[in-house]
Amino acid sequence: MNHWTQNAIFYHIYPLGFFGCEKLQTNQTVHRINELEQWIGHLRSLHVNALYIGPLFASSSHGYDTIDYYEIDPRLGTNEDFKKLCQKLHENQIKVILDGVFNHVGREFWAFKDVCEKKWDSPYKEWFSNLHFEGTTPYHDPFYYDSWEGHYELVKLNLYNQNVCDHLLQAVNMWIDEFDIDGLRLDAANCIPPHFFKQLKNFTQSKKKDFWLMGEVIHGDYNQWANQEMLDSVTNYECYKGIYSSHNTKNYFEIAYAFNRQHGDHGIYKNLYLYNFVDNHDVDRIASALHDPRDLKNVMTLLYTMCGIPSLYYGSEWGITGKRSKHSDEVLRPEVHLNDIKQNDVVSHIQKLGEIKIKEESFHDLHYQQIYLTNEQFVFQRNNCLIALNCADHPSEVKIPEGTYQNLLNDDILHIRSTLTIQAHDSLILKT
Known part of the structure; x- marks a missing residue:
């Protein structure tokens, strides 16, 4: 049976930037998420039928330092706001995908705060990876814990503790039952033990047969994560790099090699619908990554016609620019408004590509x-x-x-x- 992602076009937003939210949590509720309803017409004009909304759970700052898995960030609005939005998106045949940030939490996460207060007497001290009281951290805690890549504001969860897994699965259960979400993008998937993904797959399949799980993976063999027991797809960073680099060096051999390696006659991912993109909230905007802006339309042609699932990062349809700095990604995640969108030949090209991708069955399988x-x-x-x-x-x-x-x-x-x-x-x- 065909899965809905075989005929999907994604639109990806990073909501805290998209809406121009405060950089740090204020605990004041601002109903910004309601504004997304105004964008539905634009999404439909692009033939988008799946909206991936980046970190949405309540957090301390950038969204990946979760405070509460059961509430949307008050800088964006309330759960009730989001429920109404999901209903409106579904009425317009647009699927809803959320960011599952399950590898780590922020230091304001309620269970970690309990450990900070009660130390070894906290019932949650085993919720965090390698937490022990024989060391310290850059925050001068009277204990040590594993972090995500040395960022100690991001506390790594102990996913070998079933209570932690159950807490996350219960959150997923709520988002499916109350909001009818259609999938999750799993942040830092390469850092998460396979047994958790197997639990997650079994659980979501029992709730919603066509629920979609996609992992953020930068390097390695994608089959390790995307397989029948675990995830359905992963981020296709190999082709992300190959697409812009082939144009900058005027060397189509690079991207052709990647296409053939993945989905040619002896392709190693012949059965995987990979998640394809040319930019996102972590990498330079495609309009800035390209040396020659005239190549932008060809880049989009490749994105929409290659094997797999195309995803458009918000604003790139009208050539928005941005290069990350050594210390900040903020320029990649700007505030935008619907009236910023100016119809130009790139927007028109993407609209036509979307129409072709949806209508032409040639692009719904993995023949290459x-x-x-x-x-x-x-x-x-x-x-x-x-x-x-x-x-x-x-x-x-x-x-x-x-x-x-x-x-x-x-x-x-x-x-x-x-x-x-x-x-x-x-x-x-x-x-x-």
Whole structure:
């Protein structure tokens, strides 16, 4: 049976930045999440049918330092606000995906505060990884604990403690029962023990058969996490890098190698619908990552036509820029307003790509075949569609099979004998 993600287009927002929230928790409720209802028309114009809302749980600062897994951040609103939004999104056939930050919590998390107060007398002292009273931390605690990558404001949970697992699963249960969420993106998935993902998979499947689990994984063999027992998908960082780098170096061999490695005849992920993206809340905006802005449309063509699930990061549809600094990601997560969106040729291109992705069954499975490849030209096939790209600064010819094709991007009919001319920094999607 086909899963809904096979025909999904995601839109990803980082809500604390998206709404211009205060940097630190104020404990004052501001009903900002309600504003997302105004964006539904824009999402539908992009043919988006899944909204991934970044960290939503109550937190101390940036969202990944959770205070409470059962409440949305008061800087965003109330649970009741979010319930109404979920209902409205579902009425518009848009799935809702939340960020499951289950590897670590913030120091203001209620159980950790109990340990700080009661120390060895706290019933929660075993809730945290390697917590012991024979050391200290940079916060001068009278105990030591594991953190996430040396960031001691992020306290690593002990997921080998079943009480901790049960607390998280009960939270997931609430979000499914009360809000009817459709999936979770699991933060820092490579840091989480497999047994927890197996529990999570069994639990969510028992609640909602088509519930989707996707893990944030930067390196490694994606099959370790995405398999029948654990997660459904992972972040495709391999192709994220390959897509922009291939254009910056005018070397389509890089991304073609990755496509073939993943989904070619001997691909190692032939059965995985990976989560594809060209930017997100942790990496430079694609408009800033590219050396030549003329390549942006070709980048989006690859994102929407490659095997897997395309995800668009908020604002990138109109070329918003941003490069992370050594100490801050804030520029990647700006406040935006609906009236900031200006219709341009990139937005129009993405809208057309969304229409093609949804309508054309060629893009709903994982069939992939390379047809033609040079440094600056690339043609590949997805069932009865050919995707042809040229990143050169001049029109170029590519060899494709003889036949009559419809260019789905503009509905032109092309009669090809042996070669096809592609304009500079342009792409075509040809249906036989």
